[in-house]
Amino acid sequence: MRGPYIDVRELEYSYPDGTPALRGVSFGVGQGEAVGLVGANGAGKSTLLLALTGLIEPFSGVIDIGGTVLSKGMVREIRRRLGLIFQDPEDQLFMPTVFDDVAFGPINQGVTGEALAARVASALDSVGAGHLADRPGYRLSGGEKRSAAIAAVLSMDPEILLMDEPSSGLDPKSRRALIDLLAGFPHTRLIAAHDLDLVLDVCPRTIVLHRGEVAADGPTVEIFRDKVLLERCSLEPPLSLQGPTAGAGRWIT
């Protein structure tokens, strides 16, 4: 039987000041699976995503991506397979135009000329942002920035998408468009989010992190119905599972 595509075993990491951020985190994600990563602020979600990409060190434990164990020598190979989408899309848009930003990764992979143009066009079209190619990143709306940031990662043709709070700062319509987009991706996805409704819509499975440890790992619906677990981890059930009165307000007429 094939093992998980992302295999994390006994991962430990402490911040430079000595505060433990990840404590013995172990889990696996199958190829093509979409997994939600939820937890309160400071639970270790962003740190875990950075560790998977080899962007923080030193850590102890094992990170195995598709049979390749993350190490100093293999970090570039691992990063070629992973696409990390940051919480703030502005951190990812640093080139003069959206085209240049989306082309940044493929150029570093050695793609040039017409192949590069085709790769960029395809990535932008897949997020419905083809019309933004010549716009500077700092002139885009929040939703457009998010789309451009996702395209900038998709253009590298990653096998795995790691997303940190993908819906933060988006208006309801842009958020819905993002959910539809994420749900349609064939990639293996690990999505860290406070937006539990997004996780419910996109990820059949969820991992709950609490103070750097895995507090639960299972079907999303079961986890989000476990009020005791959510309460212990400083979370609340998503609005769509809170019953018919949830979120109901009084109409002002």
Added chain:
Amino acid sequence: MSSPFGRGIGNVNSTRDLALSRSPVHSVDARAKWVVTLALAVTVTSFGKYDISRVMPLFLYPFVLTALSGLPVQAVAKRSAAALPFILLVGVFNPLIDREPMAGLGPVVLSGGWVSFISILVRSTLIVSSVVLLAMTTRPDNLFAALESLGVPSALVVQLQFMNRYIDLLAGEAERTLRAHSLRSPGKGGGIPVLVSGPMLGGLLLRTMDRGSRIHRAMVSRGFDGAVRTARPSPFSPRRDGLFVCAWLAYFALARFVDLPGALLGVIGG
């Protein structure tokens, strides 16, 4: 009301916007523009410290570039004026040191110090406006790629690229810090007490570094290996770019070795 930092960010961003527009000057290869700008700077600085009239014909370069690029004259002037305080600082003591009478403007006699001060002002304005035009008519990535292909060490070029990227991050953080301070200190006239400014500056630096490291992580995660490559390299066109370089270098040489204003006055005076 926006702060100087807010206006600073606006200027940086609008300079980038203008650099992305299209015109005959924008389409000239960045290397050609660098070479001509450097040649202009060398020509201007090669004149004697009291030369003013001989330098004036070189203003043709920024005038022609502004006209052909379609850039608003005001935008070029505004950005060039930003360097004025520094220029004034360089020459402000000349009139005090060199008091020898040198030139007369009607009843007014100018000392050597005043003439050299005006010369510094004229020459610096010429060089600064040419550099501003270089930045306003060239895509930033091509500007830096051209430097590298002209032989500037890669490490230095990457430093310049990061500085270009982070300058608005620093200004943005400063803008937010000042806004937060002014909102919590009503009626204080916007001034920052010395005791507060130290920790505020420290916090500003730390937050900017934090933001910078996030951007660096985003770059590294997309294969950044120390060299920023451009998606749209501009091939050097011998016809267009070669002509641009040769024509301007020839004109600079003419202005350097022939007294054009004197010759012009001679022609007018018969």
